[in-house]
Amino acid sequence: xxxxxxxxxxxxxxxxxxxxxxxxxxxxxxxxxxxxxxxxxxxxxxxxxxxxxxxxxxxxxxxxxxxxxxxxxxxxxxxxxxxxxxxxxxxxxxxxxxxxxxxxxxxxxxxxxxxxxxxxxxxxxxxxxxxxxxxxxxxxxxxxxxxxxxxxxxxxxxxxxxxxxxxxxxxxxxxxxxxxxxxxxxxxxxxxxxxxxxxxxxxxxxxxxxxxxxxxxxxxxxxxxxxxxxxxxxxxxxxxxxxxxxxxxxxxxxxxxxxxxxxxxxxx
Amino acid sequence: xxxxxxxxxxxxxxxxxxxxxxxxxxxxxxxxxxxxxxxxxxxxxxxxxxxxxxxxxxxxxxxxxxxxxxxxxxxxxxxxxxxxxxxxxxxxxxxxxxxxxxxxxxxxxxxxxxxxxxxxxxxxxxxxxxxxxxxxxxxxxxxxxxxxxxxxxxxxxxxxxxxxxxxxxxxxxxxxxxxxxxxxxxxxxxxxxxxxxxxxxxxxxxxxxxxxxxxxxxxxxxxxxxxxxxxxxxxxxxxxxxxxxxxxxxxxxxxxxxxxxxxxxxxxxxxxxxxxxxxxxxxxxxxxxxxxxxxxxxxxxxxxxxxxxxxxxxxxxxxxxxxxxxxxxxxxxxxxxxxxxxxxxxxxxxxxxxxxxxxxxxxxxxxxxxxxxxxxxxxxxxxxxxxxxxxxxxxxxxxxxxxxxxxxxxxxxxxxxxxxxxxxxxxxxxxxxxxxxxxxxxxxxxxxxxxxxxxxxxxxxxxxxxxxxxxxxxxxxxxxxxxxxxxxxxxxxxxxxxxxxxxxxxxxxxxxxxxxxxxxxxxxxxxxxxxxxxxxxxxxxxxxxxxxxxxxxxxxxxxxxxxxxxxxxxxxxxxxxxxxxxxxxxxxxxxxxxxxxxxxxxxxxxxxxxxxxxxxxxxxxxxxxxxxxxxxxxxxxxxxxxxxxx
Numbered sequence: 002x003x004x005x006x007x008x009x010x011x012x013x014x015x016x017x018x019x020x021x022x023x024x025x026x027x028x029x030x031x032x033x034x035x036x037x038x039x040x041x042x043x044x045x046x047x048x049x050x051x052x053x054x055x056x057x058x059x060x061x062x063x064x065x066x067x068x069x070x071x072x073x074x075x076x077x078x079x080x081x082x083x084x085x086x087x088x089x090x091x092x093x094x095x096x097x098x099x100x101x102x103x104x105x106x107x108x109x110x111x112x113x114x115x116x117x118x119x120x121x122x123x124x125x126x127x128x129x130x131x132x133x134x135x136x137x138x139x140x141x142x143x144x145x146x147x148x149x150x151x152x153x154x155x156x157x158x159x160x161x162x163x164x165x166x167x168x169x170x171x172x173x174x175x176x177x178x179x180x181x182x183x184x185x186x187x188x189x190x191x192x193x194x195x196x197x198x199x200x201x202x203x204x205x206x207x208x209x210x211x212x213x214x215x216x217x218x219x220x221x222x223x224x225x226x227x228x229x230x231x232x233x234x235x236x237x238x239x240x241x242x243x244x245x246x247x248x249x250x251x252x253x254x255x256x257x258x259x260x261x262x263x264x265x266x267x268x269x
Numbered sequence: 270x271x272x273x274x275x276x277x278x279x280x281x282x283x284x285x286x287x288x289x290x291x292x293x294x295x296x297x298x299x300x301x302x303x304x305x306x307x308x309x310x311x312x313x314x315x316x317x318x319x320x321x322x323x324x325x326x327x328x329x330x331x332x333x334x335x336x337x338x339x340x341x342x343x344x345x346x347x348x349x350x351x352x353x354x355x356x357x358x359x360x361x362x363x364x365x366x367x368x369x370x371x372x373x374x375x376x377x378x379x380x381x382x383x384x385x386x387x388x389x390x391x392x393x394x395x396x397x398x399x400x401x402x403x404x405x406x407x408x409x410x411x412x413x414x415x416x417x418x419x420x421x422x423x424x425x426x427x428x429x430x431x432x433x434x435x436x437x438x439x440x441x442x443x444x445x446x447x448x449x450x451x452x453x454x455x456x457x458x459x460x461x462x463x464x465x466x467x468x469x470x471x472x473x474x475x476x477x478x479x480x481x482x483x484x485x486x487x488x489x490x491x492x493x494x495x496x497x498x499x500x501x502x503x504x505x506x507x508x509x510x511x512x513x514x515x516x517x518x519x520x521x522x523x524x525x526x527x528x529x530x531x532x533x534x535x536x537x538x539x540x541x542x543x544x545x546x547x548x549x550x551x552x553x554x555x556x557x558x559x560x561x562x563x564x565x566x567x568x569x570x571x572x573x574x575x576x577x578x579x580x581x582x583x584x585x586x587x588x589x590x591x592x593x594x595x596x597x598x599x600x601x602x603x604x605x606x607x608x609x610x611x612x613x614x615x616x617x618x619x620x621x622x623x624x625x626x627x628x629x630x631x632x633x634x635x636x637x638x639x640x641x642x643x644x645x646x647x648x649x650x651x652x653x654x655x656x657x658x659x660x661x662x663x664x665x666x667x668x669x670x671x672x673x674x675x676x677x678x679x680x681x682x683x684x685x686x687x688x689x690x691x692x693x694x695x696x697x698x699x700x701x702x703x704x705x706x707x708x709x710x711x712x713x714x715x716x717x718x719x720x721x722x723x724x725x726x727x728x729x730x731x732x733x734x735x736x737x738x739x740x741x742x743x744x745x746x747x748x749x750x751x752x753x754x755x756x757x758x759x760x761x762x763x764x765x766x767x768x769x770x771x772x773x774x775x776x777x778x779x780x781x782x783x784x785x786x787x788x789x790x791x792x793x794x795x796x797x798x799x800x801x802x803x804x805x806x807x808x809x810x811x812x813x814x815x816x817x818x819x820x821x822x823x824x825x826x827x828x829x830x831x832x833x834x835x836x837x838x839x840x841x842x843x844x845x846x847x848x849x850x851x852x853x854x855x856x857x858x859x860x861x862x863x864x865x866x867x868x869x870x871x872x873x874x875x876x877x878x879x880x881x882x883x884x885x886x887x888x889x890x891x892x893x894x895x896x897x898x899x900x901x902x903x904x905x906x907x908x909x910x911x912x913x914x915x
Contacts, residue, residue: 046633046635047609047611047633047635048635048636048637048638048823064914064915065914066911066914066915067915216882216908217880217882218882218883218907218908218911218912220907221907224911229915232911232912232915233915234602234605234606234609235601235602235605235626236626236629236633237605237608237609237626237629237630237633238629238632238633239609239633239635240633242609
């Protein structure tokens with residue numbers, strides 16, 4: 002017994018030692034910088050460094066442009082990600098259930114991932130001359146991310162064993178029951194993962210948006226959190242930058258936690 | 270076990286965080302003290318020859334004068350002696366005796382002790398110990414054998430002879446192609462050329478010691494600073510100003526010491542007991558050559574280079590004050606990152622008020638507060654009011670040192686303008702542009718009325734570009750836009766005719782008609798010798814000024830050395846004349862042109878600018894017809910609101 006315990010402890014120690022470099026890297030390149038940003042968000046400026054606690058947060062949360070950027074970022078998540086997921090599901094279904102002509106064009110969905118951003122934006126600017134709405138950016142986001150979503154969801158669909166469907170059919174299940182009781186529950190984890198990935202990617206659309214509008218001050222409908230942070234960086238306002246970065250991380254963390262919570266409830 | 274691991278992890282992270290750079294505030298007790306008042310100018314004018322005795326008294330004789338005046342170390346005249354001839358090339362003083370060198374004769378007091386042949390030409394004498402060393406050009410020397418290391422200057426047949434005090438015996442000093450000699454206390458050094466480069470070597474008796482190779486820049490004069498490692502000479506710097514520099518012959522590293530210094534005589538620079546004396550033939554108009562003195566320790570240091578940060582768009586290297594200033598240029602984003610992250614890799618940075626982040630630097634940036642740095646507060650207090658205000662933030666902190674200020678104004682030739690019945694006096698900028706445009710329209714071949722659109726538009730929109738809220742929504746902005754569209758649409762304003770395209774206008778000491786002084790400092794366009802030249806301001810209210818600032822990085826690895834440099838720089842800037850930074854009329858020439866410029870520079874306000882994309886780029890699109898006026902106002906107003914309020 003003792004020997005077993007000893008062996009197990011030795012194994013645990015080895016495992017931890019193996020994990021140590023990765024943990025150290027995570028600590029150095031993620032955790033510590035994050036803690037430093039948190040610290041900077043609690044002081045008045047980079048030279049005097051007097052603690053002002055949550056004054057910066059109050060200032061940022063009451064700033065009309067931060068609220069505008071937050072609203073635009075959330076709208077992008079709610080509208081663009083929803084449309085993206087719906088479209089990706091339909092296409093994945095069609096690819097999985099063998100619509101031949103669509104299968105031949107499946108590489109086209111991956112193409113947006115490999116085309117350089119500047120080239121995409123060049124085409125978009127010539128197509129979408131009117132920039133009075135955020136539609137060009139939403140469409141750009143959907144077009145760019147449809148590929149990865151289709152790949153993931155198609156993989157989820159095709160990974161469901163045929164034998165499960167056959168067994169259900171033998172038990173008398175119709176198509177509706179097959180999809181609602183087998184297909185959907187089995188792909189839900191992948192759907193959630195894809196949705197979360199898309200939400201994270203929605204924060205990365207800044208590069209395309211910046212190139213499209215060509216300015217640090219796009220129209221109000223496209224002014225997202227990244228613009229707010231980037232402009233504060235250029236204005237050397239590190240405290241506003243740090244505060245908005247922390248708030249954004251809390252937002253993303255919240256969204257991820259909600260997603261996990263829903264997924265777990267669904268699993269049960 | 271899990272709780273232990275958790276505690277350990279938290280402890281480790283906290284330790285890493287603690288040691289990773291959350292350092293405390295800068296210790297202000299590290300500021301060094303420094304006396305910067307080592308620079309002195311002797312009052313005597315038109316000096317031709319000089320020397321300094323062991324007590325530090327200066328002996329100087331004017332051109333074509335046989336009176337040798339004596340000054341004590343404080344500049345007071347304490348006596349005079351009579352030279353045997355007014356036609357002196359050099360003088361030397363030893364133990365109360367005066368040695369006078371003419372073109373080919375040497376006198377000891379009144380007695381001639383040595384003569385060269387008539388064709389020869391004496392250049393310099395130095396007294397070291399019991400010997401007199403005389404440098405002269407031997408007219409019979411064979412120049413064809415001399416190495417050519419520099420296409421502009423070379424060996425002219427110089428030779429050195431030694432004359433001993435005891436018996437006045439003469440012997441030739443053996444050294445290869447000498448060109449200059451220098452003495453410092455009891456050592457004589459020679460500068461010569463051999464092979465592919467120059468060299469310096471000590472002279473002992475009649476022989477040269479071990480030589481130290483130097484570069485191929487042949488100086489007008491040279492001086493050993495007291496150790497074998499460093500020597501001084503004047504050279505032309507990148508901006509074409511003659512500068513007294515110090516160079517390490519081994520490493521080639523050059524430090525700038527004093528600008529606008531031309532030592533054109535072989536005997537033009539000497540040293541005695543920690544002070545360096547030089548005859549400056551450049552800094553003064555009408556040949557009023559004067560002796561200047563600097564304290565060696567103030568300027569010659571074994572100091573680390575000052576690492577300066579600038580952006581690709583704008584650069585300015587301040588005077589070195591004995592230090593090498595090394596500049597790095599970064600993009601705007603890299604610059605912001607370096608400043609915000611408190612990068613240790615730079616000591617200071619330069620900014621212009623026309624760069625959009627300057628104001629943000631003042632309000633949010635990380636800079637070392639200069640209030641307690643010796644010399645800074647005194648210097649800032651002496652500056653024009655606009656500069657004082659610009660470098661002091663709302664907390665009363667001096668966040669930067671002002672280095673330079675440009676104020677746009679119109680410079681014109683009264684006589685030439687009278688001929689065409691044109692006068693910019695009393696005109697606003699808009700009226701001036703309209704009048705100049707009219708003259709140009711009547712004769713499109715003329716290029717002497719040049720107002721660049723790229724320069725004029727920011728001046729017209731100075732109030733709007735300063736980021737005042739609601740600046741775009743009043744009628745005045747609309748009027749300006751209409752003016753720009755109608756008056757600045759012809760070819761003159763469509764192409765960028767800058768001052769540089771008209772070198773003949775401002776480099777021939779006379780201006781044909783009119784120019785707008787925008788990017789050049791008045792001292793670079795010195796028209797004070799031409800009494801027809803005038804300056805007039807063209808702005809209603811205060812004149813807009815653009816200022817260059819120097820900010821110190823509080824995280825610099827060489828903070829104390831950098832602050833010493835700042836103190837020295839303040840001393841240097843405080844002593845400059847006609848520099849249009851200091852609010853002291855006594856530092857400026859008496860001409861009407863300079864007086865007018867002084868009043869213009871006094872009545873200014875430093876304008877910080879918003880980013881070009883907010884207003885200037887939409888204005889450009891409007892001028893090109895790509896944007897209507899209403900769209901321009903809506904677009905720029907929206908961007909301005911975001912810029913000010915985000």
